[in-house]
Amino acid sequence: MINFEDLGKLLNTLCPMFVLVDDAGWVTQVGPTLQKLRPHQQMTGQSFLDIFELVRPRSITNVASILTEPDRKLHLRFQDKPQTAFKGLVVPLPGGSGAVVNLSFGISIQDAVRDYALTSADFSGTDLAIELLYLVEANSAAMEASRSLNLRLQGAMLAAEEQAYTDTLTGLKNRRAMDHILGHLISMKSTFALMHLDLDFFKSVNDRLGHAAGDYVLKQAAKIMLAETRSDDTVARVGGDEFVLIFKGMTDRKKLAAIAERLISHLCQPMKFEGSVCKISASAGTALSTQFEIPKAVDILHAADLALYAAKRSGRSCHRFYSQLSHAQQSG
Amino acid sequence: MHGLINRAIQSFVCATYGRQCWLRATQAAELGFDEFEAMLIYEADISTRVLDMLCAELNRPKSEFLEDLGTYLVSHPNMEDLRRLLRFGGVSYVEFLHSLDDLSDRVRLAVSDLKLPDLELLEHSSAEYHLYCSPGLPGYSSVMTGVLRAMADDYGALVFLSNEGRQGEAEVISITLIESAFAEGRHFDLGARKS
Numbered sequence: 253m254i255n256f257e258d259l260g261k262l263l264n265t266l267c268p269m270f271v272l273v274d275d276a277g278w279v280t281q282v283g284p285t286l287q288k289l290r291p292h293q294q295m296t297g298q299s300f301l302d303i304f305e306l307v308r309p310r311s312i313t314n315v316a317s318i319l320t321e322p323d324r325k326l327h328l329r330f331q332d333k334p335q336t337a338f339k340g341l342v343v344p345l346p347g348g349s350g351a352v353v354n355l356s357f358g359i360s361i362q363d364a365v366r367d368y369a370l371t372s373a374d375f376s377g378t379d380l381a382i383e384l385l386y387l388v389e390a391n392s393a394a395m396e397a398s399r400s401l402n403l404r405l406q407g408a409m410l411a412a413e414e415q416a417y418t419d420t421l422t423g424l425k426n427r428r429a430m431d432h433i434l435g436h437l438i439s440m441k442s443t444f445a446l447m448h449l450d451l452d453f454f455k456s457v458n459d460r461l462g463h464a465a466g467d468y469v470l471k472q473a474a475k476i477m478l479a480e481t482r483s484d485d486t487v488a489r490v491g492g493d494e495f496v497l498i499f500k501g502m503t504d505r506k507k508l509a510a511i512a513e514r515l516i517s518h519l520c521q522p523m524k525f526e527g528s529v530c531k532i533s534a535s536a537g538t539a540l541s542t543q544f545e546i547p548k549a550v551d552i553l554h555a556a557d558l559a560l561y562a563a564k565r566s567g568r569s570c571h572r573f574y575s576q577l578s579h580a581q582q583s584g
Numbered sequence: 585m586h587g588l589i590n591r592a593i594q595s596f597v598c599a600t601y602g603r604q605c606w607l608r609a610t611q612a613a614e615l616g617f618d619e620f621e622a623m624l625i626y627e628a629d630i631s632t633r634v635l636d637m638l639c640a641e642l643n644r645p646k647s648e649f650l651e652d653l654g655t656y657l658v659s660h661p662n663m664e665d666l667r668r669l670l671r672f673g674g675v676s677y678v679e680f681l682h683s684l685d686d687l688s689d690r691v692r693l694a695v696s697d698l699k700l701p702d703l704e705l706l707e708h709s710s711a712e713y714h715l716y717c718s719p720g721l722p723g724y725s726s727v728m729t730g731v732l733r734a735m736a737d738d739y740g741a742l743v744f745l746s747n748e749g750r751q752g753e754a755e756v757i758s759i760t761l762i763e764s765a766f767a768e769g770r771h772f773d774l775g776a777r778k779s
Contacts, residue, residue, distance in 0.1 A: 366775030372675055385774060386672040390694030393665045397588070397622040404621070 256280065259352075267354045268376055269338075273300050274350040277315035285374040286355060289336065289364075300353070304328040307337070319351040320344050328355070334367050336360060357381070362388060419489040421467060422474035430488035430496050434549045437500065442541070445508050447497040448556035449477070449515065449536040452568045454493040457530045465525045469532060476518045480511060496556070503540045505573060512536050512571035520569060535563040539574035585631040586698045589721075590620035593631070595663075596656045597638060609637040625697065635723075647726040647747075654730020658738060669694075670735060671772045677741035677764055681705055681713055681732075703728070704754075711761045716754040725755035732759060740769025 254262075256272070260281040263270040268285035282295045295303055300315050308327035309318070318324050319342060326340035339358040344351045357364045361381055364370065375381045417429035425433070437444050451473060458466035470493070477487045477495060486498040502508065519534040537559025541547045544555075559574040566572065597606045610618040613633040620626065639646050658667050669690075673683030683690075684703045691700050701720040707713055715732070717725040729745055736743040742763040748756040 362775065364775075369773070369775065371774055382672060382774075386669060386690070387693060389665070389672075390669055390690075393669070394623075394695050401621050401623045 263352065266376060268374065269355040271295070271300065271353040271355065272350065273315070273319060273353060275316060275319065275348055277301065277319070279303065280350070285370070288370070288374065289368050290330075303331060304338070305331050305335075318342060320348065326353070334363075336364050336367065361385065422470055422489050424474050424478075424495070425486055425488035427488065427490045430486065430490055430498070431549065433486050433488075433498060434552070437498070437541070438547050438549060443501060443503050444541050445499040445502050445538055446541070446552050446556045447499070447508070447512065447536050447538040448553070448560045449495045449497060449534055450560055450564070451493040451495075451519070452533040452535055452564075454532050457532060461525065461528050461530060465528065465530055468525045469523060469530050472523050473519055473532070473534075477515065480515050480518065496553075503542050505540075508538055509571060509573075512538065516569055516571060533569040535560060535568050536571045537561070537563050537574065538571065543574060585626050585628045586695075587620050587622045587624040587626060588695065588698055590626055590631055590634070591622040592657060593634065593638075593653060594620050596653045596660075599660060599662055600652070600656065601642065605638075605641060609634055609641055612637040612641070632722075646723060650723045650726035651730040651733075654727040654732075655734040656730070657727075658731055658734035667738065668772070668776070670731070671738070677736055677739040677743070678710075678761065680735060680739065681715070681759065684715065700724070713759040713761070714748070715757040715759060716751070717757065719753050719755075725757055729757055732757065737767075738770050740765060740767040742766035 260272060263272070263281075264283055268283040270281075270283040271279055271286065272281040274280050277300050279295050279298050279300055287295055290303075293303075301313070305328065306312050306326065307329055312318060318326070321342065322344055324342040326338075326342060328338045328340050329335045337358065337360045338355040340356075341354050342351050343354070361384060365381075365385065372382050415428075417425055417432070419426040434446070451469075454466065454469065457469055470489070473495075474487070474489070477497065481487055481497060481499070484500055486496075486500075488496045488498075490496050499508065499511075516534050516536065519532060523530045523532075537556050539552050539555035539559060541552060544551060555574040559572045563570050563572040594606060597609070607618055613630075613636070615630060615634065635646065635649075639649050642649065657663050658670065670680070673680040673687075682705055684705055688700045688702050691698050699720075701718040701724050703718070704716040705713055706716065715728065717728055725747065729747060732743070732745055741761060744760040744762060746758050748758050750756070
């Protein structure tokens with residue numbers, strides 16, 4: 253049988269955070285790393301429970317009772333500050349002569365290494381403490397790189413959204429797209445008609461039946477406008493319930509009036525949303541690029557706007573062309 | 585090629601030769617971008633093109649350039665994290681050398697898709713070592729030579745390194761340890777935290 257002194261030497265190397273306790277609960281030997289944590293307090297000769305507070309199992313005041321139980325797992329911490337936490341394993345010595353309690357830092361390893369300036373020499377050669385610390389550092393470095401990528405991607409996504417040309421609700425073009433197309437047509441000296449269309453009573457649908465109903469109406473209205481236009485015409489949602497339609501190469505008033513009439517009559521058909529009837533209508537005003545000597549986007553949009561208000565004044569659900577003469581008279 | 589490797593080259597060039605030099609090389613290599621993302625994977629061909637352009641621009645052989653990159657990875661303040669991770673390999677330079685056998689596994693533990701070639705250390709005597717670098721990453725042995733040199737400084741060891749060329753598939757670096765505690769070396773605090 254190996255004597256206590258030899259046992260202590262063996263444990264010093266194998267598990268440098270051991271405590272050798274006699275059957276009455278007095279500390280007879282401690283491992284070098286454990287003693288390093290309390291350099292000014294000689295642990296040998298003290299009562300185990302004077303040094304360590306038992307966190308689990310709780311309410312044990314007599315340490316002798318746990319020392320005889322094989323493979324007893326303990327949760328401990330120092331009585332004084334810093335109250336480093338430990339995991340412990342009790343192995344009773346043969347013949348009831350006390351026990352070996354082997355301690356480890358468990359999850360508190362990072363704090364312990366910093367608080368006590370431990371080095372790899374303080375851990376046994378097979379202890380995974382150093383690997384654990386390595387992993388924590390390596391992971392946090394990798395996480396940081398990932399996080400910075402995520403931040404940049406998020407920024408790029410926001411920028412892309414800002415630069416997008418599509419109205420996400422209806423799938424129509426948005427105001428940005430409309431500005432671009434209009435600018436392009438003007439710079440190419442193309443002829444075109446620009447129709448400004450406004451949904452009437454949309455606000456009351458929204459107020460009465462909620463935003464889901466309002467969104468549904470906008471999507472249906474978008475479908476109608478796409479169905480009534482050619483593929484190279486532009487349909488853009490430029491505001492809550494405002495749309496701009498650009499008819500490329502078309503300046504025939506009769507045809508445009510017929511399109512407007514069809515659009516308005518379709519938009520006036522009641523729509524059903526979850527059992528409720530949504531009734532809207534539409535007013536529209538059209539300006540032709542040929543009405544301007546030097547067409548400018550802002551002038552054409554303004555002219556279509558004036559025509560739209562003329563249509564609204566005429567009692568809604570109708571369409572008006574911009575007329576230089578009448579509008580000049582009104583504003584004059 | 586993993587973004588971390590590309591990013592290492594970018595960081596080295598910007599810190600050593602300036603951002604303008606980096607921008608000229610990325611333009612000459614026609615990358616279409618000038619910033620590598622550390623956590624994305626790139627075509628190997630892209631890295632090769634940038635490296636070729638950099639060596640041409642700086643008028644330096646690739647092996648020399650890559651050796652300096654290896655030194656940068658350990659010794660520059662930008663790369664303190666990496667130095668620390670390498671120092672976890674051991675308390676002395678010799679222990680560090682032996683830990684290189686596990687380096688590719690350690691790297692994979694931290695970044696699972698970063699696969700570095702295997703390294704194998706052969707000890708001929710307590711002062712004579714050969715490091716075998718497996719193929720898979722062209723120029724890896726040059727980078728490792730720079731890393732070994734800078735880590736020797738870090739541990740305060742005096743070593744003599746030379747490139748022994750190829751043996752079979754592997755490239756071999758010979759390491760002669762002249763003095764293991766030649767200088768003080770840099771401090772390594774296991775529990776240091778970033779502020």
